[in-house]
Amino acid sequence: MKNIYENEMKLEFVSKSNNEAFARISVAAFAAQLDPTVEELADIKTAVSEAVTNAIVHGYEDKEGTVKILCKLVGNSITIEISDTGKGIENIEMAKRPLFTSKPDLERSGMGFTIMENFMDEMEVKSIVGLGTKVIMKKVIKKDEVEEETITEVLNEISKMN
Amino acid sequence: MNSKYIKEDKLLILELLEEIDHHGVEKIRRKADDEITKYMPRKVILDFNNVTFMDSAGIGMVLGRYKIINMLGGSLEMENVSTPLKKIFDMSGITKICPIRG
Numbered sequence: 001m002k003n004i005y006e007n008e009m010k011l012e013f014v015s016k017s018n019n020e021a022f023a024r025i026s027v028a029a030f031a032a033q034l035d036p037t038v039e040e041l042a043d044i045k046t047a048v049s050e051a052v053t054n055a056i057v058h059g060y061e062d063k064e065g066t067v068k069i070l071c072k073l074v075g076n077s078i079t080i081e082i083s084d085t086g087k088g089i090e091n092i093e094m095a096k097r098p099l100f101t102s103k104p105d106l107e108r109s110g111m112g113f114t115i116m117e118n119f120m121d122e123m124e125v126k127s128i129v130g131l132g133t134k135v136i137m138k139k140v141i142k143k144d145e146v147e148e149e150t151i152t153e154v155l156n157e158i159s160k161m162n
Numbered sequence: 163m164n165s166k167y168i169k170e171d172k173l174l175i176l177e178l179l180e181e182i183d184h185h186g187v188e189k190i191r192r193k194a195d196d197e198i199t200k201y202m203p204r205k206v207i208l209d210f211n212n213v214t215f216m217d218s219a220g221i222g223m224v225l226g227r228y229k230i231i232n233m234l235g236g237s238l239e240m241e242n243v244s245t246p247l248k249k250i251f252d253m254s255g256i257t258k259i260c261p262i263r264g
C-alpha cells in the first residue's frame with residue numbers, strides 16, 4: 001500500500017496587523033510542498049489573510065492577543081485552522097452572509113467569509129462568545145490530476161502523429 | 163503610490179504599488195484621498211499593474227474612493243486588474259459601479 005504524505009506546522013504570533021503578511025506568506029511557503037499552481041497558492045494566501053485579519057480586527061478589536069495557526073498536509077490536501085481567544089461571534093450564520101459586517105464605518109466590505117468559502121474547498125466556523133473563534137479551511141490541490149491528464153493527451157497526440 | 167494628473171482631461175491616474183490588505187490600506191487611502199482632493203478630477207483610474215496581493219480590504223478601499231469621487235461628480239475606473247484580483251472584485255459586484263477598463 002502506498003504511504004500518504006503527511007506534514008504539520010504551527011504558528012503563533014501577536015495580533016499586530018504587520019503579521020498579516022507574515023502569516024499568509026508562511027502558510028503559502030508550507031503549502032508549496034504540495035506543488036500547487038500559482039492560482040491555488042494565491043487562493044490560500046487570500047483566505048489566510050482574511051481569517052487572520054478577522055482575528056486581529058474583530059476577535060481582539062486591536063487589543064493585544066495571540067493568533068494561532070495550525071496547518072496539516074494530508075495527501076494532496078491542506079487543512080488550515082486559524083484561531084483567536086477574542087470576543088467570539090454571536091450569530092455565525094449572519095456573520096457568514098455576503099456583505100455583512102459589524103464594522104461598516106471602517107470601509108469593511110463584509111466579504112471576508114465569502115472569499116474564504118469561495119477560495120477554499122471547505123470552511124467551517126466555530127465560535128463561542130467570550131471565548132474565541134476558530135476557522136477551519138481545507139483545500140485540495142488538484143494540480144497533479146490535471147497534469148496527468150495533459151500528459152496523457154500529449155501522448156495520445158504523439159501516437160496519432162506516428 | 164505613483165500619481166499622474168492629466169489636466170486637459172481632468173484625469174487622475176493612481177498607480178498602486180503595495181500589497182493591499184488591512185495593514186497597508188490605511189496609507190493607500192490617505193494618499194489617494196490627498197491626490198483626489200488636490201486635483202478634483204473628473205475621472206480617476208486606479209492602476210493595479212504592480213499589486214501582487216489583495217484581499218477584501220481592497221474592495222472597501224475602492225468603494226470608499228468611489229464614494230468620494232462620486233460625491234465630487236466624477237467617476238472611477240480600474241485598470242490592469244490581474245485574474246486573482248478580478249475574482250475578488252467580481253465576487254463583490256463592485257465592478258458594476260467601478261468598471262474594469264480594457
Ligand SMILES: Nc1ncnc2c1ncn2[C@@H]1O[C@H](COP(=O)(O)OP(=O)(O)OP(=O)(O)O)[C@@H](O)[C@H]1O
Pocket residue numbers: 050054055056058059060084086087088089095096100101102103107108109110111112113114133218219222
Ligand atoms: N475572529 C472573529 N472574532 C469575532 N468576530 C468575527 C471574527 N471573524 C469575523 N467576525 C464577525 O463576522 C463579520 C463578518 O466577517 P467578514 O470577514 O465576512 O467581514 P468583515 O471583516 O466585516 O469585512 P471584510 O472582511 O470584507 O473587510 C465581522 O464583521 C465580525 O462581526
Ligand SMILES: [Mg+2]
Pocket residue numbers: 050053054111112113218
Ligand atoms: Mg474580514
